[in-house]
Amino acid sequence: MRRSRRHVLAAALWALAGSAAAHTPYGQWVVYRQKHLLIGAHRGDAHTYAQAKAVVAALETELPAAAARVARGPHPQRIASLMGTGQLNVAVLSEGEAVAMAQGSAPFENYRPTPLTRLAALNDGYALFAAAALPADHGWLIVNALDHSGIARAPRAGAIALHPGAAAYWSGDPKP
Secondary structure (H helix, E strand, C coil), rough: HHHHHHHHHHHHHHHHHHHHHHHHHHHHHHHHHHHHCCEEEEEECCCHHHHHHHHHHHHHHHHHHCEEEEEEEEEEHHHHHHHCCCCCCCCEHHHHHHHHHHHHHCCCCCCCCCCCCEEEEEEHHEEEEEEEECHHHHHHHHHHHHHHCCCCCCCCCCCCEECCHHHHHCCCCCCC
C-alpha cells in the first residue's frame, strides 16, 4: 500500500512537471523575442544567413543594447509567416523575395501579403527589410549602427517603400 501511494505521488509530480514544461518554451520564446532583436534568415538561401550574421556582428559592436540574434527559418515562407504575425520584425531577404512576400505572390501565395519596409542595402543584392510595425526610432537606430559599421548603405528606390526611421536616417534627419 505504501509503495503504490509513492508511485501515485511520483506519477502525479511527473505529470505536473511535464505539463509545466510543455508550456514553458512558448512563454520563454515570447520573453526572448522581447529581449532580443531577431534578424530573420532562411535555409533556402545560404546568403541570407551569412548576411544576417554580419548584421548581428555589426549590431553587437555598434548597438549592443539590441542584443541581436539570428533567427533562421527553414524557408522564406516561414519568415513571411513570422513577419506577418508580428513575431519577427527584421529580416535579410533578396529583393525578389521581399516583393513577392509583400504582394503575396508565388512562393508566398498561401500567405497573406506581408507589409514590409526597406531599412538598408547589404552586400550581394540583399537588403534588410522590416515589418511595417517596427517603430521609426528603432529603424533609425538599426540603420545608424549598420551604416557606422560599414556593412549597410542607403537603398535604391524599389518596389518596397523605405521605413520611416531609415528614411529619416538616410536623409540626415535626427532620430524620430
